[in-house]
Amino acid sequence: MAAENAGKSGLAGALGTALILGLATAVAVGFLALTHSSTAERIAANERAFILRNLDDLLPRSDYDNDPLADIVYGFAPELLGRDQASAIWRVRRDGRPVAAVLQPITPHGYSGDIALLVAVAADGTLLGVRVTSHRETPGLGDAIERRRSDWILAFDGRSLGDPGSEGWAVRRDGGIFDEFTGATVTPRAVVSGVHKALQYFALNEEQIFAAPTGSTLEPIRPAEPDP
Amino acid sequence: MSTHDYRQTFADGLWHQNAGVVQLLGLCPLLAVTTSLINGLTLGLASTLVMLGASVSVSLARHHIPREIRLPVFVLVIAAFVTAVDMLMSAYMDGLHRVLGIFVPLIVTNCAIIGRVEAFASRQPVLPAAADAVATGLGFTAVLGSLGALRELIGFGRILGELNPAGPASHGGLLIAILPPGAFIGLALLVALKNYLDQRRARGREASSAAIVESGAA
Numbered sequence: 001m002a003a004e005n006a007g008k009s010g011l012a013g014a015l016g017t018a019l020i021l022g023l024a025t026a027v028a029v030g031f032l033a034l035t036h037s038s039t040a041e042r043i044a045a046n047e048r049a050f051i052l053r054n055l056d057d058l059l060p061r062s063d064y065d066n067d068p069l070a071d072i073v074y075g076f077a078p079e080l081l082g083r084d085q086a087s088a089i090w091r092v093r094r095d096g097r098p099v100a101a102v103l104q105p106i107t108p109h110g111y112s113g114d115i116a117l118l119v120a121v122a123a124d125g126t127l128l129g130v131r132v133t134s135h136r137e138t139p140g141l142g143d144a145i146e147r148r149r150s151d152w153i154l155a156f157d158g159r160s161l162g163d164p165g166s167e168g169w170a171v172r173r174d175g176g177i178f179d180e181f182t183g184a185t186v187t188p189r190a191v192v193s194g195v196h197k198a199l200q201y202f203a204l205n206e207e208q209i210f211a212a213p214t215g216s217t218l219e220p221i222r223p224a225e226p227d228p
Numbered sequence: 229m230s231t232h233d234y235r236q237t238f239a240d241g242l243w244h245q246n247a248g249v250v251q252l253l254g255l256c257p258l259l260a261v262t263t264s265l266i267n268g269l270t271l272g273l274a275s276t277l278v279m280l281g282a283s284v285s286v287s288l289a290r291h292h293i294p295r296e297i298r299l300p301v302f303v304l305v306i307a308a309f310v311t312a313v314d315m316l317m318s319a320y321m322d323g324l325h326r327v328l329g330i331f332v333p334l335i336v337t338n339c340a341i342i343g344r345v346e347a348f349a350s351r352q353p354v355l356p357a358a359a360d361a362v363a364t365g366l367g368f369t370a371v372l373g374s375l376g377a378l379r380e381l382i383g384f385g386r387i388l389g390e391l392n393p394a395g396p397a398s399h400g401g402l403l404i405a406i407l408p409p410g411a412f413i414g415l416a417l418l419v420a421l422k423n424y425l426d427q428r429r430a431r432g433r434e435a436s437s438a439a440i441v442e443s444g445a446a
Contacts, residue, residue: 017294024293024301028308035312039319046322136330139263140383140406183403 241363276365
């Protein structure tokens, strides 16, 4: 009984208590390991399906004939891709020739935390499109960056590093060409800057991205001109 | 304590001692997720599941948990169930998990759960503990759902929008309902409504008993 154990003083009581706490932890760990092993496969499949859904939205399957999710190189560039570890870049090909690359940058300057993006760049440097895969922006304000909430994210389609030029890659309030939302400037500003940096990364690494062997990590690079 | 009053348990959990509008517990998830009906309901049901698992486990082990480490053990049990529910949702309710993902771990911080575990489950047999968890959880879910529906309706001008992504992503509503202040105002309205209903019932009871007294006198 609990009361007896609490009454015991000294080392024996303390050890018994510690033992029980350890036992409880072991049971909890076992329970979680079991849950994890029985769900991990499904979670990975869901993740893949989610990415494919987004990918289908950005480029039609008839445009390529490889499996982009298996044709991967890893890019590491904290300043341009926003992640402090290497992230996967999917290569999209048709008849072995590069069609596009899909980057997964993170922009850390959102209103609340990181905004994860999927940026599809055609081999010629034109944006095929951008999607937000996860964010914590204010519902009703910042979440208009989601495709299902508004058309805003489509403003990137067809843009490139030279169109609209580096001053144009900003929201209107900062002198750029992209709209901000009423009551939310920080969120679109973060997304615009994240996409712009991803394009810079692509421009600096274009050859490597398509030429590097599958599964390799690209050499870290320094940006040619630091973003102001 | 052999015959437990289950009716009372449910009346308390769902109404008289409702975690959301009477005890004002679990405000963190309550205010954060209730931007739509489906968000509120899902998080409420997830909390109920955690509460049920934690209450049953603690009740089963109640004779073996020393008093001085009971809180760490309770937190451990609750955190384990929250993590499990998080994984299960990610595996089997992927779409909703993407919307609610960051709020599911917040269930750990719901003091309504540790409150019931400590005050009730750790002192009661398994069945009453389970009933209490379900009653408290459903009461909490009802508040989350109502608040979610209220805010979604006023803020977005639609209901169950997530289930119909092709529908208009209307922003025509009153935006403040979706923002944090809307959560507080909405909750206050629900509390007021509950108190109003209670008062009206009490007055009705007084009136009818007064009528009986009068007719008896006449």
